[in-house]
Each structure stands twice: as C-alpha cells, then as structure tokens.
Amino acid sequence: MSDDPADPADHVLPARRAAGGAESVRANRAWWDGAADDYQAEHGAFLRDAGFVWCPEGLDEADARLLGGPERLRGARVLEVGCGAAQCARWLAGQGVAGVVGVDLSRRQLQHARRIDEETGVRVPTALADARRLPFADAAFDVVCSAFGALPFLPDAAAALAEWARVLRPGGRLAFSVTHPVRWCFPDDPENLTAETSYFDRRAYVEEDEAGRAVYVESHHTVGDWVRAVAGAGLVLRDLVEPEWPDGLDRVWGGWGPVRGGVVPGTAIFVADRPAA
Ligand SMILES: C[S@@+](CC[C@H](N)C(=O)[O-])C[C@H]1O[C@@H](n2cnc3c(N)ncnc32)[C@H](O)[C@@H]1O
Numbered sequence: 001m002s003d004d005p006a007d008p009a010d011h012v013l014p015a016r017r018a019a020g021g022a023e024s025v026r027a028n029r030a031w032w033d034g035a036a037d038d039y040q041a042e043h044g045a046f047l048r049d050a051g052f053v054w055c056p057e058g059l060d061e062a063d064a065r066l067l068g069g070p071e072r073l074r075g076a077r078v079l080e081v082g083c084g085a086a087q088c089a090r091w092l093a094g095q096g097v098a099g100v101v102g103v104d105l106s107r108r109q110l111q112h113a114r115r116i117d118e119e120t121g122v123r124v125p126t127a128l129a130d131a132r133r134l135p136f137a138d139a140a141f142d143v144v145c146s147a148f149g150a151l152p153f154l155p156d157a158a159a160a161l162a163e164w165a166r167v168l169r170p171g172g173r174l175a176f177s178v179t180h181p182v183r184w185c186f187p188d189d190p191e192n193l194t195a196e197t198s199y200f201d202r203r204a205y206v207e208e209d210e211a212g213r214a215v216y217v218e219s220h221h222t223v224g225d226w227v228r229a230v231a232g233a234g235l236v237l238r239d240l241v242e243p244e245w246p247d248g249l250d251r252v253w254g255g256w257g258p259v260r261g262g263v264v265p266g267t268a269i270f271v272a273d274r275p276a277a
Contacts, residue, residue: 040116
C-alpha cells in the first residue's frame with residue numbers, strides 16, 4: 001500500500017470502505033503523478049530499463065515465458081496496461097514483436113517512460129489512458145499484459161478485464177500480476193505474520209485526506225473473484241502462478257519481503273487465453 005515516501009498527501013488517514021471507480025481513478029491518478037519520481041528512483045534498478053519483472057519476487061518473463069515465449073511473441077501486437085515507465089514494454093520491443101504500446105493513467109509515469117526511451121534509445125509508444133476504457137479497436141492485439149498495472153487499483157475488476165479482452169484477438173493471450181488476495185489479510189508490514197483483516201472483506205483500502213477525500217485506493221478481490229472475472233470476460237484460465245520468494249533476495253518492496261514471502265504468497269499471476277473464434 002502507499003508506504004512510498006513520496007506520498008503526496010500532507011496527512012493521510014487509512015480507512016476501509018467502499019470506493020467507486022471514478023473516485024478510485026481520480027485519487028490514484030493524482031497519487032501516481034505525485035509518487036512516480038520516488039517510485040522510479042526506488043524501484044527502477046530492480047525493474048531494469050528494459051526488463052519484464054512480474055512482481056517483487058523478481059519473476060522474470062525471460063525465464064517464466066507466461067506470455068508464450070518467442071513462438072507467441074514474434075510478430076505479435078502487444079499491449080501493456082498500467083505500464084508505468086514501460087520497462088516491460090521496452091523488453092518486449094526487443095523480442096521480435098510487430099509492435100508494442102503501453103498505456104497508463106499517470107502522466108508523470110509516462111514522462112519517466114520518455115526519459116528511459118531517451119537514455120536507452122529504445123522508444124516505446126505510450127498513451128495516457130484509463131484501463132477501464134482502452135483507446136483501441138476490438139481485437140487489436142495478440143497479447144495483452146500487465147505487471148501490477150491498474151487492476152489492483154480498480155473496484156470492478158470484471159469490467160476492466162472485459163475491456164482488456166475486447167482488444168484481444170480470438171486466440172490471443174492475456175496475463176496480469178496483482179497482489180495475491182491472501183496478502184489482504186496482513187498489514188503493510190512485510191515482517192508481520194498476523195492475519196488482521198478478513199480475506200472476505202471486499203471493502204477497499206483507502207487513504208483519505210483530512211476532509212475525507214480519497215488520495216489513494218486499492219481494491220481487493222478474492223481468488224474466486226478473479227477467476228470469475230477472467231471467465232466472465234470470455235477468457236480461459238491457463239495458469240495461476242504464485243511466485244515463491246527466492247533464496248537470497250533480501251529486498252523489501254512495501255509489504256513484500258523475505259520474512260512473510262517465505263510463508264505466504266505475495267503475488268498472483270493469472271494467465272488466460274481468448275478462445276479462437
Ligand atoms: C505498481 S505500478 C506498476 C507499473 C509497472 N508495471 C511497474 O512494474 O513498475 C501501477 C501502475 O498502474 C497505473 N494505473 C493505476 N490505475 C490505472 C488505471 N485506471 N488505468 C491505467 N493505469 C493505471 C499507475 O499509474 C501505475 O503506473
């Protein structure tokens with residue numbers, strides 16, 4: 001959750017309450033614009049300028065091949081949603097794809113994408129867009145992917161996934177990583193092993209300013225909710241990957257770290273296909 005030192009609010013008060021889509025998006029756009037500089041400074045080296053890291057556990061697409069490996073990527077049209085500084089998209093650009101584009105809600109995150117484009121010479125087209133309404137035609141992509149982009153911040157995951165599935169061609173692949181639902185039970189302290197919140201409590205985690213306005217929102221969905229959202233979008237679930245915390249990784253990222261990561265999963269990666277027509 002928003003333990004980032006760049007938290008733009010002077011004073012935030014955490015709450016658990018319902019938060020709608022418009023409220024979540026408004027709050028998170030401002031939060032990510034304010035947090036982007038520190039986020040990239042803190043995590044950029046771990047993500048690598050042109051690397052596809054799925055999660056704080058460090059699972060790398062070059063090894064995991066959840067998008068299908070070279071057979072599927074070569075010549076593919078790929079969309080990364082919630083791309084941040086587009087590190088994943090930049091890695092994909094080097095995999096023989098026909099084209100890759102990233103979208104994100106935060107202008108500042110996309111400015112970091114431009115900065116890294118300049119530094120690396122690998123230019124990734126991006127668009128400022130809300131993951132709930134993608135500015136692309138039906139079936140425009142062969143692969144749609146997201147590493148913790150957008151979905152953890154949206155209350156209606158089913159509607160978002162239906163929109164992502166809309167732009168995926170029949171036979172295409174969609175894969176996304178999100179906070180593992182079981183982690184919702186634990187506070188945002190990576191060494192705390194005491195379940196304090198019900199897994200079944202779907203109320204959002206909301207940080208509010210002193211006037212009660214949301215300044216940061218994360219939504220929770222159980223494993224069953226995610227499976228239903230994938231199926232409801234007309235997709236066939238191929239895999240649910242729960243990366244284990246690797247030996248020797250001491251890095252802490254928010255609520256993710258080696259202590260709790262050695263006991264419960266922190267990330268869930270859903271891999272699904274749109275059935276061929
Ligand atoms: C945890 S970052 C992940 C970014 C990138 N994949 C990475 O690993 O650094 C989450 C990203 O989702 C974006 N985001 C949040 N809500 C979004 C929405 N509704 N539509 C598009 N992007 C969104 C944020 O701006 C942020 O860049």
